[in-house]
Amino acid sequence: DAMVIQNPRYQVTQFGKPVTLSCSQTLNHNVMYWYQQKSSQAPKLLFHYYDKDFNNEADTPDNFQSRRPNTSFCFLDIRSPGLGDAAMYLCATSGPRGIPATNEKLFFGSGTQLSVL
Amino acid sequence: GESVGLHLPTLSVQEGDNSIINCAYSNSASDYFIWYKQESGKGPQFIIDIRSNMDKRQGQRVTVLLNKTVKHLSLQIAATQPGDSAVYFCADLYGNKLVFGAGTILRVKS
Numbered sequence: 001d002a003m004v005i006q007n008p009r010y011q012v013t014q015f016g017k018p019v020t021l022s023c024s025q026t027l028n029h030n031v032m033y034w035y036q037q038k039s040s041q042a043p044k045l046l047f048h049y050y051d052k053d054f055n056n057e058a059d060t061p062d063n064f065q066s067r068r069p070n071t072s073f074c075f076l077d078i079r080s081p082g083l084g085d086a087a088m089y090l091c092a093t094s095g096p097r098g099i100p101a102t103n104e105k106l107f108f109g110s111g112t113q114l115s116v117l
Numbered sequence: 118g119e120s121v122g123l124h125l126p127t128l129s130v131q132e133g134d135n136s137i138i139n140c141a142y143s144n145s146a147s148d149y150f151i152w153y154k155q156e157s158g159k160g161p162q163f164i165i166d167i168r169s170n171m172d173k174r175q176g177q178r179v180t181v182l183l184n185k186t187v188k189h190l191s192l193q194i195a196a197t198q199p200g201d202s203a204v205y206f207c208a209d210l211y212g213n214k215l216v217f218g219a220g221t222i223l224r225v226k227s
Contacts, residue, residue: 035217042218042220108162110160
């Protein structure tokens with residue numbers, strides 16, 4: 001069963017039209033991350049929450065905002081999407097205790113592919 | 118306009134051969150390192166991790182080597198299979214911040 005769920009899988013929006021991407025987790029992890037990944041590039045960290053504490057990366061544009069209403073959910077809001085914001089957006093979670101067999105402590109969702117027309 | 122994407126380096130190997138993928142990290146204070154595999158249109162998939170107090174860790178068909186002196190990680194895949202074709206990223210964790218290094222495309226030739 002998926003532990004980090006991102007919806008929708010594909011999102012199409014219009015230039016300048018606000019869009020919200022969602023992420024939910026069943027792991028009860030206290031840290032949630034949002035990454036932007038453009039074609040042929042590494043995922044780039046936009047921001048992360050440690051519980052309710054929001055940590056923005058210095059180079060994340062103001063156009064990107066995030067909300068975490070509770071432990072399970074985290075949202076990425078793009079206030080005025082531009083053509084350059086078309087990318088895969090990845091959500092990830094981490095917690096203090098991983099799965100003993102693999103020691104895995106960070107989990108990624110499948111991503112939302114955003115297109116801007 | 119939109120910036121041009123970086124071209125990831127490509128490693129081509131023959132099926133059955135061993136693969137070695139290298140990565141450099143920049144934060145000398147990072148204490149936890151992870152290798153991810155990413156297939157087209159999917160999120161990164163955990164492969165193996167290593168803590169900074171180790172220099173080698175082995176998994177099934179994979180080995181990670183850590184050289185803290187030169188801030189270098191490598192991923193060795195034994196007997197590479199067609200299903201190993203993907204993009205591979207290293208990532209380092211400092212505190213709660215997980216940062217990815219540049220990826221490498223692995224192509225396996227049958």
